[in-house]
Amino acid sequence: xxxxxxxxxxxxxxxxxxxxxxxxxxxxxxxxxxxxxxxxxxxxxxxxxxxxxxxxxxxxxxxxxxxxxxxxxxxxxxxxxxxxxxxxxxxxxxxxxxxxxxxxxxxxxxxxxxxxxxxxxxxxxxxxxxxxxxxxxxxxxxxxxxxxxxxxxxxxxxxxxxxxxxxxxxxxxxxxxxxxxxxxxxxxxxxxxxxxxxxxxxxxxxxxxxxxxxxxxxxxxxxxxxxxxxxxxxxxxxxxxxxxxxxxxxxxxxxxxxxxxxxxxxxxxxxxxxxxxxxxxxxxxxxxxxxxxxxxxxxxxxxxxxxxxxxxxxxxxxxxxxxxxxxxxxxxxxxxxxxxxxxxxxxxxxxxxxxxxxxxxxxxxxxxxxxxxxxxxxxxxxxxx
Amino acid sequence: xxxxxxxxxxxxxxxxxxxxxxxxxxxxxxxxxxxxxxxxxxxxxxxxxxxxxxxxxxxxxxxxxxxxxxxxxxxxxxxxxxxxxxxxxxxxxxxxxxxxxxxxxxxxxxxxxxxxxxxxxxxxxx
Numbered sequence: 001x002x003x004x005x006x007x008x009x010x011x012x013x014x015x016x017x018x019x020x021x022x023x024x025x026x027x028x029x030x031x032x033x034x035x036x037x038x039x040x041x042x043x044x045x046x047x048x049x050x051x052x053x054x055x056x057x058x059x060x061x062x063x064x065x066x067x068x069x070x071x072x073x074x075x076x077x078x079x080x081x082x083x084x085x086x087x088x089x090x091x092x093x094x095x096x097x098x099x100x101x102x103x104x105x106x107x108x109x110x111x112x113x114x115x116x117x118x119x120x121x122x123x124x125x126x127x128x129x130x131x132x133x134x135x136x137x138x139x140x141x142x143x144x145x146x147x148x149x150x151x152x153x154x155x156x157x158x159x160x161x162x163x164x165x166x167x168x169x170x171x172x173x174x175x176x177x178x179x180x181x182x183x184x185x186x187x188x189x190x191x192x193x194x195x196x197x198x199x200x201x202x203x204x205x206x207x208x209x210x211x212x213x214x215x216x217x218x219x220x221x222x223x224x225x226x227x228x229x230x231x232x233x234x235x236x237x238x239x240x241x242x243x244x245x246x247x248x249x250x251x252x253x254x255x256x257x258x259x260x261x262x263x264x265x266x267x268x269x270x271x272x273x274x275x276x277x278x279x280x281x282x283x284x285x286x287x288x289x290x291x292x293x294x295x296x297x298x299x300x301x302x303x304x305x306x307x308x309x310x311x312x313x314x315x316x317x318x319x320x321x322x323x324x325x326x327x328x329x330x331x332x333x334x335x336x337x338x339x340x341x342x343x344x345x346x347x348x349x350x351x352x353x354x355x356x357x358x359x360x361x362x363x364x365x366x367x368x369x370x371x372x373x374x375x376x377x378x379x380x381x382x383x384x385x
Numbered sequence: 386x387x388x389x390x391x392x393x394x395x396x397x398x399x400x401x402x403x404x405x406x407x408x409x410x411x412x413x414x415x416x417x418x419x420x421x422x423x424x425x426x427x428x429x430x431x432x433x434x435x436x437x438x439x440x441x442x443x444x445x446x447x448x449x450x451x452x453x454x455x456x457x458x459x460x461x462x463x464x465x466x467x468x469x470x471x472x473x474x475x476x477x478x479x480x481x482x483x484x485x486x487x488x489x490x491x492x493x494x495x496x497x498x499x500x501x502x503x504x505x506x507x508x509x510x511x
Binding site for chain 1: 400402405406407408409411412413414415416418419420421422423447448451452454455456458459460461462463464465466467468469471472473474475476478479483
């Protein structure tokens, strides 16, 4: 595909470069990069023992000697950047993000995991625990129960702050297992649905020093409950009881994983399968047999041809492509690459945040980090180029 | 700033950013390299137990290094702002196309429970 570009007129080359550059990372071109450098700039070449061209940081003057200016261009970035949501079911979102560097994607991933707040049980005041689950084990389990409440309605609580309706949520768990006259057992399993929200605050304010000035009922319109009703917290036998009060505060994943708003979030680079040269005849048939669906065969015998099909649909065959590209017979024909600035990003929320709001919040956190550094530096004009 | 500082001194700067990690460091470094007047950009976390990064920037004579860092920060903010807006639009497009299909898992669970209880299935979707 790329072979004819070099011989083209400058105008046509610029057009082709513009078309190619809209597909690749944000850069400006006066001249075009030769094909091999374009591949190195935009693709990770996946080999059997090592991957090539894995860095994505480009210096503005890197190809100055070739007449190519790789400095940042906001317009080109805007044109090249896109987000396309592929799947959004409840708390899970998968989207394709194009046109941004790996560093930014990673920063947002890190922020979503460890610097976005949620509410979680922190202090457990145990009135009675005659179950076989030890106090600390029970408390640990309670801390990990995800709560469906918007943390932005609350303030952080420092150690020295008094618990109040602004920074604390109170939940109560009171379960006793007993044997019914019919012989059946009641409450032998304690589930997360047994946690009851107390909008008025603690029922033992003297012990917990938690006094609400007003009810939280107006503040939290939907009420506070665990994201899942069916999390098993403890098992009881007749006569055993658990009575405790949980105080929840706002925190971030950095402090303790219970506060992480995501089950997890991750991204991978968009894969690409490339036929390095015209693949005809027997080689075509062999490859199509090895990679059914990923390579689409047409014709037969000497006239057989293959074309690369949908890479996303045949994910499981990609590592096979990598293996085949290392074999002597197929190495000249097929190659697995990853596109450096296209991400298949998945956000699995634990339930307190909507996934797309998590992403937007992470963007805000990152911007406030930049602001914090800007505060400490002199003011300069925003752009000198 | 010291008036007697020669232009050469202003071409390099070393910043210690307390409370920052690879989260800011790597992105800022990446954006700094794409600045045409920045000759060198690097960051390091000297020790994982110390929550601080050291950021280095060196520019050609066109601008002082501090200005390079400031401009890179503004570019980073511009990139992020555009990303946030694009995500908001994408989510809105999805809701329009799939009629509020992105509701929280809890509502789905509530609906299942209600149906499981034998109650009449009600269409609650907006």
